[in-house]
Amino acid sequence: MEKKVAEKKKFLVEVAWETCNQVGGIYTVIRTKVPSMVEKWGDDYLLLGPYFPQTAAAEFEALPVTDDSPVGRAILTMRAMGYQVHYGNWLITGKPKIVLFDIASIYDQVDEIKGKIWDNHKISTLGVEELVNQTIALGELIRIFLTQFATENKSKKDIVVHFHEWMASTCLPDLKKDKVKVSTVFTTHATMLGRYLAGNVPNFYDVLDSFNWHKEAVHYGIEAQASFERAAAQKADVLTTVSDITAKECVAFLGRIPELILPNGLNIQRFAAMHEHQNLHSLYKKRISDFVMGHFFQNQAFDLDQTLYLFTSGRFEYSNKGYDITLDALEILNRKMKESGSKKTVIMFFITKQPYHSIDPEVLHSRAVLDEIRENCQAIQKEVGDKLFEAAASSNDLQLPDLNQFVDEYWRLRLRRTVQTWKTNARPKVVTHLLKQEDDIIRNLHRTQLLNNADDKVKVVYHPDFIVSTNPLFGLDYGQFVRGCHLGVFPSYYEPWGYTPLECMARGVPTVTSDLSGFGDYMMQIMRDYEQWGVSVVNRKTQNYQEAAEQLANMLFKFTQQTQRDRITQRNRVESIADTFDWSNLRGYYDTAHELAVLKKRK
Template structure:
């Protein structure tokens, strides 16, 4: 590749946290910025409420081809922004496009879509309209950029998933001078079929993609995805299972399989353990604030399990996790075990607000801590004076050392802190009932004092500024004892990968790309760091039984040793998961895209 090659990565998750691809783009950006510098751009949709959090706009545009293309798009009446994504370890330049365009322009896009690709978008929805609007403005932008750029300038557009790639087929049809790469991280049909069809993975070769797309009401998006794969110069995916889906659903075998990665290797040895202790204390404080007003949980006898991911009740294995945790509770109660388990479920869902009693519990707990410190500060000198005085050999009566004002303050704080109701199962008021809450209510997982398993459902992302935990997601991961991800459909699996990389043992599944990687590349099957639930051929009931056994073994080990070892991976495995290494694979794909785009030039 030429040193001045311009590389654009287009993804719906740029400055827009939704699911795993957000983590993918965010973790990859620092390595790409290091390599390509100012020639690297990310392109995504502009949503004001999300963009204002970590997007810094560039107000003054220069006279570069890029700036002229942006000004041209604005002159057409479309909303487009240039700026920086304020990541922790990089400041990549980003272009954000408002995907909501006028109805007249949207109707013209739909007409062209039918005329050129025979895709009907008459029965549309809000998301599809936004995808088409984003695609149209993207097409206009890249077309104008090419017009403004020297003919010898190489430009690569790397599209991720169907939502970002609506422009790809039309760019190819119009023979716009740009090399294209399309990465599918999961197929649209796969997401639907896996949770609704028995023995899905065994039956992939037998499906008629168009019939199934019509059956599930996603024909337009399946066709958009199929055309993106068809017309891209290079097709990439992230696992062997998704590659098999591509051949059937997208009509094309991927040119390359490149799994997802991380930007920086986590700490090792004592660092991992120290981070666990520090972050566990923060989780302890949250749990005490939530549960202590109703009853006590001993921190030294409590384990923290968690599951997280996009809200897909069956695909993410939330159903299997909850069924197994309910059976675990029954068994621990039967055994009269002293061990408690708190299961955190972290999955973004629409909500009205954080429950007032959750906020009040945290506030009152902090007030109780403040009063305890105040009493301690006053009591300390009095104890010292008593011990060093004439009566120093006698054990002082602490009640006599506390004055009436302190006693009254303490009694009032304690009265405000205690409550008769049970700790809430969910931290937020959801806009409607969902499957997680419904199962907890049906199974009696309502945080009763007599149950060994407690559930805390947090339907929002964990971020230091906004979360109830006062910590970042990865800090929360480090503070837990076990991550639980028995997914039914997980082409790669960022959540289990991040979890074990940051020292927390993990349960994954054999249909997860990372689960397959852990068994094959890392040779970790059977150890205590990565446990694999067999979901490819087992029924959901069998998976529940296996997961319950894994939970019980985990707790038995804890009860035997009173210690949960942190997970560590060999250096060779860590190296293979870093973007500094994985980027070289994409470099090969970019060269291939340029070669296929202009084979006559013979430059690559």
Template sequence: MRPDTLLFEIAWEVCNQIGGIFTYVKSRIPTMLDNYGEDYMLIGPYIPEKAKLDFRAIRDPEDSPLADAIQHVRNLGHEVHYGYWLLEEARPKVLLIKPTLHKHQSDEVKTRLWNRHQISSIDADPMVDQVIAFGEIIRIFLTELVSRIDINQDVLAHYHEWMSATSLIELVADKVRLATVFTTHGTMLGRYLAPNERQFYLNLPTYNWAEKAKEYGIEGKVMIERIAAKSAHVFVTSSSLIARECEVFLDRSPDSIIRSGISRKPGFGHEVFEKHLEKRSKIDAFVKALISPSYHVKIDKTLYFFTSGRYEYRNKGFDITLEAIARLNYELTRVKSDVTVVFFIISKQPFTHIRPEVLEAKQRYQDLQKICKRISAKLGPRIYTNVTGEKSLRLPDLNELVDDELKLTWRQAIALFKREGLPPVTTHQLRQEDEITNFLMQAGLNNNENDRVKVIYHPDFIDRATSLFSMDYLEFVRGCHLGVFPSSYEPWGYAPMETVMHGTPVITSDLSGFGQYIRSALDPEDSDEVKVLNRRYRSDEETIHQLTEILRSFVEAFDNQQYIPRSSLSKHLMDSLCWTELQRYYKEIYRLAMIRYQPVADLY
């Protein structure tokens, strides 16, 4: 690429957190800005409730092709917002587009997509309608921008997943002067077939993509994905697992397989352990607030396990995990273990509000802490006076040192803090019950005092500004003892990768891109940091048994050895999963895209 190349990164999850692609795009922005500076911009959908959290509008650039192109789109009646994405480590420029068209415009675009590409969208759901509108407005914008800039200035558009890709298809068909890269992080058919078809990977070569797309009612989405993959100058994916799907479902092998990464290494040795202790204390406070009003829990004998990810019950392995957790509870209860496991489930689901009893418990715990500090502040001087006086040889009776006012305050606080009934399993009021709550009910995992495994289902993202834990997601990860991610379909696996790189051991599976990479990079049989479940050729029952045994062994090791398990990957392995290292592969594919778009000798 030449130095002044304009680079646009286009994804449905720009300023719109849904799943792993959000983490992918967000995590590599600092590296992209370091490499491309002011020539780099992201494009995403304008979702008002999401944008208000981390988007700041700025005045459009004056007297520039970009400003003219933005104004052109607005003059056509489309809503476009230009500004900064307010991230902790960077402030990239973004263009957010409201993904709506008037009906006559939508019909026109759908007709064109059918006539030119046989993409059917007659019976499209609202999501597909938004995707088509998003793509059409991007097409108009990029076409206008390219027409206004110098003919010698290069433009490259990097698209992620089918939700962003209709403009790619049209721009290439129209021979607009720009190069394109398309990354699929997981095929549409793979996401649908993996949880619903027995022995998906064994049968992968035998599937007829058209028949399966029709069977699952996703013809339009699959066609967008297929044509985008075929049209792009360069086609990329993140793991060999998805590369095989691309060959079968999309009729094109990826030009490159580039694993996903994180923006920076989180630290080593004592720094990792100190951060764990700091963040664990906040989880301790939350657990005490939620459970202690009902019964006592020994925090020093408590382990924090968690799973997280997009709500895909089978794909993310929630079904396997919950069954193993239920069996672990049975085993620990049977042997009368005094270790408690608190298992957190973090997955975004529709909810109406945080449950009042959760907020009340947190507030009452904070009130109790304040009262304890008040009592301590008054007792300190009185104890000192007592032990330095004439009665210094006698241990003072603390009750005698507390006045009636403090005693009354203390009794009132305890009365308010204690609660009849069991601690809530779900922190938020769900709009409707789901597979997780149904399983917990059927398995009797209701946070009974005798249960050795307590479950806390948090159906929302963990964000510092709104979090019940008073910290962000990665801080929560650092405070836990084990992450559990036995996915049956996981193109890469950001959750297990981030977890182990931030010092917390993980369980993943050989059906995730990350699990496969770890298995090739180190021997998981000899590693305490990462355990890789064998799911590819095993039944669910065998996987559940294997996972239960790993969990039970983890608890026993903690109970017998009384140590805090932390992970510490080698520097070489950590480096291989950072964008600063991986960026060179993207430079190569960007150069390849420019060569294929404009194959002039020695130009690139």
């Protein structure tokens, strides 16, 4: 009888530039996935990344290093070699073990490392930007660590190393060349060339097969980045990406078909009571309404109960993120609402990051004066309330007394003067900050004349900074702001995955996406009736720009016609399917990639 061989245990290492270092979307991927990974792997899980003192101070807790484990011995060996290696917990849910490498401790060797990269892999790194030099230095430290770790492991466990993006993967070709005993997975979350070309080449997806990757990389000045990305994709045991859309880019630019698609998820926070997310929506909507009153009511008052808050957000990629088509759709929506005699008002927030000098002092001042008006009203309210109670208790008739007689002349005059100084004939500002220079959003708003005119049914607030809880205009963090809105609008042209619409779903907020975003494409694959669940998908694959803008405008117009009951029902439905994207359900894709990498390595 054949003896069954016991399966060897595995050890998983995940490597990312954004480990304990928030730059963009990959930070969200790694951070939100950690609890699910720790649940599966326990102590056989480790994260690697760069050490930056400022971010580490907030998110990293050092632990003592001992020589009783392969990881500890590898760290101690590197420290003996003169490299600064930090070991501890990442202070997020799950508290995973993490190793951070101080790039400065090897930076004087960068030119020598670059020479070896050219000799071994013919990747040109002459005259590259500082960031590329940093990734090369990090890559060498990771190579040394993994080589030492694999040696210390003595084949006791199958080591799987999962690299995210080219910035963490400059050492992957050397690991392959040196035959280091690790199985490798490489995930590209967005190809370098795809991001550049999509924003500059019309009908990018139609001509995807026609590009010469090296020629285009040289043209855009990203030869080193694209070469590292391609080399990592070619040398990894398993290549993965985040959507079917990006898989096509992998074939065109990286020269390899991905073995697996790894859709992104979130930690979906479930509420014990169904109505709780509705209560939070009302609470945070009230905070947004406070801003809207301060920003608009000094010139234009409208019914807040008939006002809808829409938003879009993300990095400033005007065409890729769909800001262009959103603005043009808003112009059409404004016209449709006027023609239909709609009683609704739409406030559209653009939340992105652009260079600015400061928050506009006039915007801050308006908000501050509104706060003073509120304080005056609260003082009058208390005074009237106390005196009304006394009058009612002592009165012999049942008539309501004249409330004006209960207000002191001081408060009456103070309130009148405060309101008078606040009111203005000036049109409400479109931009909340003083931008360093005019950009495409501003130019589009001037072209379409969506400038917060009194008769506009669609008003625009352009906030060129990400929203954090210390923001004096809203006093909300981003997640709270999302909950307070009615609809998220993300009709992206280039979006390998798309966390922004997923973040809406996780908070029970309906969303608009596109079939050129990985998220939108995935929704269309897994749900036929996705529209019933609060997800609208703009067709950007087969429609031209103007047709897609018209379709988006019609979606938004239809949304404005919903009743409050309709919107509550829709939010409940969105919230109820959010579990689909919880990491506990999506981790299985990663598990498959890691199993496949080990199997391929054994062959």
